[in-house]
Amino acid sequence: MNNNFENNMNETQFEDMRQQLNTLKKKLDAQEIVNDRLVRRSMRNEVNNITRRYYIIMAVSLLMIPYGYWCFVVLSHLSLAFWIGTSIFMLICGGATFYNCQKISDNDMMGRSLLEARKKVASAKKFEADWLKFGIPAVILWLSWFFYELYQNNSDATMEAFFWGGCIGAIIGAICGIKIHLKTQRQYQDIIDQIEDLTADQ
Amino acid sequence: MNALEKQFSQTVTEHKSTIYTVCYMFSQDADEVNDLFQEVLVNLWKGFEHFEHRSDIKTWIYRVALNTCISIDRKKKRAATDRLTMDINLFEDRDEDTKQVDMLHKRISKLQPFDRAIVLLWLENLSYEEIGQIVGITTKNVSVRLFRIREQLKQMSND
Numbered sequence: 100m101n102n103n104f105e106n107n108m109n110e111t112q113f114e115d116m117r118q119q120l121n122t123l124k125k126k127l128d129a130q131e132i133v134n135d136r137l138v139r140r141s142m143r144n145e146v147n148n149i150t151r152r153y154y155i156i157m158a159v160s161l162l163m164i165p166y167g168y169w170c171f172v173v174l175s176h177l178s179l180a181f182w183i184g185t186s187i188f189m190l191i192c193g194g195a196t197f198y199n200c201q202k203i204s205d206n207d208m209m210g211r212s213l214l215e216a217r218k219k220v221a222s223a224k225k226f227e228a229d230w231l232k233f234g235i236p237a238v239i240l241w242l243s244w245f246f247y248e249l250y251q252n253n254s255d256a257t258m259e260a261f262f263w264g265g266c267i268g269a270i271i272g273a274i275c276g277i278k279i280h281l282k283t284q285r286q287y288q289d290i291i292d293q294i295e296d297l298t299a300d301q
Numbered sequence: 302m303n304a305l306e307k308q309f310s311q312t313v314t315e316h317k318s319t320i321y322t323v324c325y326m327f328s329q330d331a332d333e334v335n336d337l338f339q340e341v342l343v344n345l346w347k348g349f350e351h352f353e354h355r356s357d358i359k360t361w362i363y364r365v366a367l368n369t370c371i372s373i374d375r376k377k378k379r380a381a382t383d384r385l386t387m388d389i390n391l392f393e394d395r396d397e398d399t400k401q402v403d404m405l406h407k408r409i410s411k412l413q414p415f416d417r418a419i420v421l422l423w424l425e426n427l428s429y430e431e432i433g434q435i436v437g438i439t440t441k442n443v444s445v446r447l448f449r450i451r452e453q454l455k456q457m458s459n460d
Contacts, residue, residue: 127322
C-alpha cells in the first residue's frame with residue numbers, strides 16, 4: 100500500500116527513521132508507563148476546561164439577573180426596563196456561549212478524523228469572532244442606555260462618579276475584548292490555513 | 302472498578318507505547334509529555350463508552366491522541382499531574398539508543414503538526430488508507446503529502 104513512498108525508500112534517511120522508531124518502541128515496551136493512579140485520575144476528570152468555561156459563563160449570566168436588580172434598581176435607582184434589557188442581554192450572551200461550546204465539547208470530538216475535528220474548532224472560533232459583530236454594538240447601546248438612566252435618576256455628583264467609573268471600566272473591557280478577539284482571529288486563521296494546506300490536492 | 306473501567310485500563314496498558322510515542326513527538330520536554338499523556342487519557346475515557354468499534358481500536362487511539370496533541374493549548378497552566386511510571390528520560394539520557402531516538406524527535410518536530418502526524422503514522426507502518434482515515438484526507442492526498450514531507454526532510458538534512 101505504501102508504494103509511492105516506499106519506491107523512494109532507498110534513501111537511508113527514512114530507513115533510519117523507521118529504525119529509530121523501532122528503538123523507541125522497544126525502550127517504551129520495557130517501561131510500565133501507565134499506573135493505576137493515572138488511569139483512575141483520568142476517569143474521574145470528566146469535566147474538561149471547555150465544559151467548565153460554559154458552566155461558569157452560564158452561571159454568571161444567570162446570577163447577573165438578581166444581582167442586576169439589586170445593583171441597578173435598588174442601589175442606583177435605574178428603571179425596571181433597563182434591568183429587564185440587561186437581563187435579556189446577559190441571557191443572550193450565556194445562550195450564545197453555550198451554543199458555541201456545544202459544537203466542540205461532545206465526548207466523541209477527539210475520536211473524529213484530524214481534519215473533521217479541526218473544522219469544528221475553526222467553526223467555533225469563527226462564531227466567537229462573528230459574535231463580536233453583535234456584541235460590540237450591543238455593549239455600546241447598553242452603555243449609552245446606562246449613562247442616560249444614570250443622568251435621569253441621580254444627582255450630578257453621583258452621576259459624575261458613575262460616569263468616570265463606567266468610562267474606565269468600558270476602556271479596560273474594550274482593551275481586553277480586542278486582545279481576545281485578535282488572538283481568536285489569529286488562531287482561526289491558523290486552523291483555516293492548515294486545513295487549506297492539507298486539502299489543497301484533494 | 303466496574304467492567305468498563307477495567308476494559309479501559311486494559312486498553313490503555315496495551316497501547317501505552319503508541320500513546321506515549323505520539324505525545325513524545327509533540328512535546329519539548331518530559332513534563333509536557335506527562336501533561337499530554339494525561340490529557341489524552343482523559344479524552345480517551347470520555348470517548349471510550351461511545352466508541353462503536355466501527356474502526357480498529359488502534360486507529361481510534363491514534364485519532365484521539367493526535368487530535369489532543371494538535372489541539373492542546375500549551376500555554377495553559379495545568380493542575381498538578383501524576384507522573385508516568387518510567388525510569389528513562391528520553392530528553393536527558395545520553396546512551397546510544399536515546400541519541401538515535403532524539404535524532405528522530407528532532408527531525409519530526411521540525412514539521413508542521415499535520416505533517417508530523419502523517420509521517421508518524423507512516424513510520425508506524427500504517428497503510429495509506431488507514432492514514433487517510435485517521436487524518437481525514439484521500440489516499441492519493443496521503444501519497445502527495447508524504448512525497449512533500451520527504452522532500453522537506455531531505456532539504457532539512459542538507460541545510
